[in-house]
Amino acid sequence: MLKEQIKSxxxxxxxxxxxxxxxxxxCDADDLERLEEIKYYRSFQAGQTVIWSGDKMDFVGSVVSGIATLTQTMEDGRTQMVGLLLPSDFVGRPGREGSAYDVVATTDLMMCCFRKKPFEEMMETTPHVAQRLLEMTLDELDAAREWMLVLGRKTAREKIASLxxxxxxxDASLNLRGTKGPLVFDLPLTREAMADYLGLTLETVSRQMSALKRDGVITLEGKRNVTIPDFGRLMDEAGDDSDGGMFA
Amino acid sequence: MLKEQIKSxxxxxxxxxxxxxxxxxxCDADDLERLEEIKYYRSFQAGQTVIWSGDKMDFVGSVVSGIATLTQTMEDGRTQMVGLLLPSDFVGRPGREGSAYDVVATTDLMMCCFRKKPFEEMMETTPHVAQRLLEMTLDELDAAREWMLVLGRKTAREKIASLxxxxxxxDASLNLRGTKGPLVFDLPLTREAMADYLGLTLETVSRQMSALKRDGVITLEGKRNVTIPDFGRLMDEAGDDSDGGMFA
DNA sequence: CGGACGGTTGAATCACGTCAAATGCGGTGG
DNA sequence: CCACCGCATTTGACGTGATTCAACCGTCCG
Known part of the structure; x- marks a missing residue:
């Protein structure tokens, strides 16, 4: 797992x-050519911090593979995850010096970075990048708002089910599987990370995971491998409309 | 208060x-000219619904005056506010048919609307609008993430103080006052709306408001008029760094 | 006057947090 | 191979902050 970096x-x-x-x-071929000139790859090991909140960022970039988290921390140590970065997600904000959040690699991580200054210039001149970034930012805003409903109004059990x-x-959409039949995936987060995501303690997360298992909503193979026998059931537990909002 | 509409x-x-x-x-003069052609004004009374979640939106627009809320509701009635729209804030999403949220006028409201189709076309051709919209969306995303910390990790008292x-x-930045000396403003939200904002019940909001008053953090003139004798003190109660992040 | 509405307050309950101890597992070294 | 350690996780007992349910108040308005 250490030498995975080599294929990077x-x-x-x-x-x-x-x-x-x-x-x-x-981007079209021309745009890509310009991007190639300002891009470079960086890899991070699981657990490594990509940027600290407040640090100067001289790049922006995309997650190519792996998972990272965006977290905010209060002085007394309480922390809340405010973003979960999966492959293709964008990191950094054009037009701002420092990072507003801690960015931490949860798994081994590969990033495609662009030097910030030239990237910002490119945003002015080529519309394709700016248009796509707007679209992605609007999607993230929607996701953040859905998440706010989870944080503000759902019970611990519903929170876990939502996550x-x-x-x-x-995962299903990445692997091009439908949501019919059992769904199996690896949970890329520790209990603590799940707690930080959901505004819970890790003990509560653990208890609710056990409860969902006991009630047959999920099955666990080891600690991390989850299978969902009935996705509709899970949606009910999450308190979500179980209408067909698949493949959004 | 009804005939205010006339001056609209x-x-x-x-x-x-x-x-x-x-x-x-x-926008420059040319851009504005194009906007003028597709824009119109709409006014709403306090309490009126601007759009229901899921309804088709044939416009996007800006809040000119007044306050509106963006809320999400679960089937069983639990609701969470996910946006507080103040003057200059943008409503609607280019490239999407329906509204994802309920938009409700909290006070009397004036909106500057643009017909959606031509607005979308304009976004493609004139960069100024798209650039500004990206900037605003990124700001909203930051606000949403700060809000997530409030919802997930703060106590009831801290939530109230944060709000x-x-x-x-x-309010201070709109009225060009600094944050030195006592700060006085009208609270444009009912206790229930505050509760929906903060993920609390209205009773808890009421209790914590009383507690903050009792402890001298705030003073109330009637139910809605708030004065903050010491802003730093309020920041402490909110659990925020009381550094000088003013006028962001 | 009476009813609607927003707000306050109290008492009882409960979901979740806190503190503490136990379990299980992979890795490391003897 | 086994003893040992570190770490994530589970589980239990207990405390508490916020919700729930309910009574009550003041103001506005027909």
Missing amino acids: LPHECDDCPIRHRAVCAR LSIIGRR | LPHECDDCPIRHRAVCAR LSIIGRR
């Missing part, structure tokens, strides 16, 4: 796994 | 109160 040699954009979803999704359904759905 | 006759953009903050902030400091600060 620079890709060509053409065969980049996030080519069609990332901030560069709408599992989000990850399960996202 | 169409403005010229030139003397629009939100000219320099709204989505049109960066008061947000409204107080915003």
Whole structure:
């Protein structure tokens, strides 16, 4: 798992796994050529901090593979996750010096970075990048707002079910599987990270996971491998409309 | 208060109160001319619903005056506010048919609306609008994330203090007053709306307001008029760094 | 006057947090 | 191979902050 980094040699954009979803999704060949000039790859090990809140950022970029978290921390140590960065998600904000959040690699992580200054210039001149970034930011805003409902109004059990359904759905859409039949995936988060995501303590997370298992909503193989026998059931537990909002 | 609507006759953009903050902030004379052609004004009374979640939206627009809320509701009636729309804030999402949220006028409200189709076309052709919208959306995303920390990790008392400091600060910046000396403003929200904002019950809101009053953090004149004798003290109660992040 | 509405307050309950101890597992070294 | 450690996780007992349910108040308005 340590030497995975070796295969992290620079890709060509053409065969980049996030080519069609990332901030560069709408770029044409010319745009890509310009991007190639200002881009570079960086890899991080699981647990490593990508940026500290308040630190100066001289790049922006996309998650190519792996998972990272965006967290905010209060002086007394209480922390809340405010973003979960999956492949194709964008990191950093054009037009701002420092990072507003801690960014931490949860798994081994590969990032495609762009030097910030030239990237900002490119945003002014080529519309494709800015358009796509707007679209992605609007999506993130919607996700953040859904998350606010979870944090503000759902019970612990509903929160867990919501998280599992989000990850399960996202995983299914990545792997092009439908939501019929049992859904199996690895939970890429520790109990503590789940707690930070949901505004709970890790003990409560653990208890509710056990409860969902006991009640047959989920099955666990080891601590991290989750299977969902009935996705509709999980949606009910999450308190969500179980209408067909799949593949959003 | 009913006949306020009468003075709501169409403005010229030139003397629009939100000219320099709204989505049109960066537009030049030519851009404005194009906008004028697709814009119209709509007014709403306090309590009126601007759009229901799921309804088709044939416009986007800016809040010119008054306050509106963005809320999400679960089937069983639990509701969470996910946005507080103050003058200059943008409503609606280009490239989407329906509204994802309920939008409700909290006070009497004036909106500057643009027909959606032509607005979307304009976004493609004139960069100023899209650039400004991206900037505003990124700001909203930051606000949503700060709010997530409030919802997930703060106590009831801290939540109330956070809300008061947000409204107080915003009010001070609108009226060009500093945060030195006592700060006085009208609370534009009912206890219930505050509860929906903070993920609390209205009883808890009421109790904590009383507690903050009892402890001298705030003073109330009637139910709605708040004065903050010491803003730093309020920030402490909110659990925020009381550093000088003013006028962001 | 009476009813609607927003707000306050009290008492009882409960969901979740806190504190503490136990379990299980992979890794490391003897 | 086994003893030992570190770490994530589970589980239990207990405390508490926020919700729930309910009574009550003041103001506005027909």
